[in-house]
Amino acid sequence: MVAALSLIDRDGLNGFSMRALADALGVYPTAIYWHVEDKNALLAEVVAHALRDSVPRPGPADWRLWLKEFFRRYRAAVQRHPNVAPLIGAQLVSNAGVGPATIELILSVLSTAGFRDDHLVHAYNAVIAVQVGFVTLEMAPTPADNLEAWTVHMKASLRGVDPGQYPMLAENLSRMENRAFIVRWQNGTEVPLDDSFELFIDIAVRGLEQRLVTP
Amino acid sequence: MVAALSLIDRDGLNGFSMRALADALGVYPTAIYWHVEDKNALLAEVVAHALRDSVPRPGPADWRLWLKEFFRRYRAAVQRHPNVAPLIGAQLVSNAGVGPATIELILSVLSTAGFRDDHLVHAYNAVIAVQVGFVTLEMAPTPADNLEAWTVHMKASLRGVDPGQYPMLAENLSRMENRAFIVRWQNGTEVPLDDSFELFIDIAVRGLEQRLVTP
DNA sequence: ACCTGAACACCGTTCAAGT
């Protein structure tokens, strides 16, 4: 449902409800249930729709470049609809988001790279985890309600870091604050972690590569 | 709150509510609000409590082994309380789960490995993504309500895979079904993906290693 | 085929009042 997606884009997952959707459509809440099984099914459709343009193209030839491109395209798709990110990363229903065509592509790319049998399956699982893991974390929603209290508390606890107790953290604080997981008060919508993402996917493909030369 | 955690362990996140917790404690729902700010704060405490025994020890000397041990210990902690996994992976509040001591340890380990300045921060972000990403996906909850309908539908759509259209998928179906992301109907609680996890963390540390020899 | 309308069994959270 496209109306549901734009509502979620605007108000977030917490602000979304069947009744809010009904309101937006100018209809009784119960009318929705003629078109869709239930809320879960609707959200699955929303995820699928949000990711529909992230399906990768067959090329390029080099599997390393293909994988990186695949990861970047997925991230770009989620960046367009960041509020659905929790559904993909943390709900098994999100399976609907990735179709068999994408799975087939990943398998064939990993196969040409040299992965076989059980190793192929494990490499596939690693690829999916890489694809979803970073971005889910990056786009994790902030506590919607008392936002200013949250950021104030976050900043204050960082200022209060004891250099004696946590020397590395204190030394790198200016580089880390609001640019590193856990040590931030805004998410990837407001502060994208582009460079960290690039390092992350580079590490992943180089690790896979190493696995092929010395298993 | 320990009572909240055991309730979540038993009934899952969807089955949990302030009112259910109040019932379990033999108290009025509103009484809880004297002890805790609100539901979000309570869940943050629950996460922190669930992960309290996953804080890593300082050793061993080799940063590769330390990282792997760190990843394994985190996974073991989540396996003990799989129902809180969505909170960690997909909510920024989960920050409460990892303390400054753990951050300090990761930074010092990556520093001795050879990462400096911005690279240190990016490597740190990659480590957190690796730590949380796979496990969050692995433990993602199944659609609680109509479970049998879901598995039947899942299995059926796999049986119906066209070998002409999806040759790789069809060929590796027996190896993949219920053992690979997206192509499964049970989560990590029922079917742990041990070998894939080991490959995943091996890929990560080897990728980091490669990054040090040729940046 | 598609929507209304009432109804049921829930939620999180407030605030005054009790002890």
Added chain:
DNA sequence: ACCTGAACACCGTTCAAGT
């Protein structure tokens, strides 16, 4: 200090009834 009790503004979902 800690809990009760009533109240408010919400939820998802059902089912019969309308058109």
